[in-house]
Amino acid sequence: MRTVRLSLATVAAAALPLLLAAGQAHAQLQDGEWASYRDAYRAMVVFEKYGGPKHFLQSQLQVLPRGAAVLGDGLQLTLAGKTTQLHLPLDPLGRTPLPLQKAAYDDNAALVLNRKGIPFALRPQVSIAIRADGVYDSADLRSACAQALGFARYVDASQRSRQCVGTRFVFGKKGEGGAHWRPEGGSEDVLPAAPGVAEQGLPTVIYRFGSERGQVLTDSVPLAILPVFE
Template sequence: MRAVILLLLCLLTAFACAQEDSDWIAYRDAYRQMIWFEKYGKPKQFLQNHYRLRPRDKSISMDGVRLTLNSKAAQVSLALDALGRAVFPFSKAAYDDNAELVVNRKASQFKAGPWVSIVTRPDGVYTAADLRTACEQQLAYLRYSGVNAGKGCVGVQFTYGRSDTAQVQFHATGAAPVTLAVKDGPAFADDVVQNLRVVVYRFASLPEAGQLVTGSTPLAIAGLFE
């Protein structure tokens, strides 16, 4: 009996280590997570949903990280942006094949899952009213998906890379443009990577009517919840 117990412990330990060292994520699990946004019936025209990989530790670099969908029918490379986000491919064939999302690193080094943010505009012009609505939409969706994001929307944050032109100005009728402060920080509240350039627009600090004009397209826009 003792030998059997020891054998079982060894097998369980080996299984746990194999899971820890795995470089893949079950496509079906990711699909079930991502489909929530697709089925969400409330307003979401200002929102976008990606599948995201983000480091668990600040010492882990995203440089060279690749994500691939491997199924019986095909192998598809999923492009990751600077924040580790990819457009998720909804595929019945991949689901039926029990496909894998393969990372070229140990998957345990990353947190992986759906990531909702505010859509960026190619012209770089955002009305204050639209940003308020976008923030409320994001908060409503996060609550729907079970995330306790905060009590309410207080603003939005624009995120830029270190070498990007990080400039956001508030324009109100009859007033000189106000350039918002740039500081170092994370793209999203609980990210471990803190060395990006961020611009925070707090709704209460500026007139209710106006436009936000960006000097270049941000990597991301996210609601601020407090």
């Protein structure tokens, strides 16, 4: 396996320092210490209404700290409206599922962080669904990447020139993440870490598609599995 050097533009803004996400064309909702739930709803519902294949995918709302701000541990996104009060815990990548609620939409509830002084923006983040057993067939990963690219092309025609070349696995804590490649009829091999591609200091492992069939086995549950387009 070869280590892959990524130089990927995101769908909406090439300068964003976080995850490549299929479907970022609707991502920049607001830049401040609060965001409109109505805007977030409209961005997230694009994936829900998408009629193409997506059974290998999941969509979450991602908080992007602005400037020198950092998210830190224990951060939550609060949905606050006249009739709605929900606390949405963020994972280490700043992501959370966004409940689609008509009452909160009608109220145009606010989305705020539980800590002051952190300016942020929001974007949808589409990734590949996690398997509880940690076993990912190469054919399924190819299909998942193709589904993500199909959605990316749906929201942004400029993505039509890109192709799926692999997936990257992002793990929770340094030293805890890792994955192996087990080819059909062959012995396991450690997949390489991706130098210079770590997500917020988190370890990242690359699986690049090849002609050989087999399985990717993760040593621990990844935070995210992301498609790689070139």
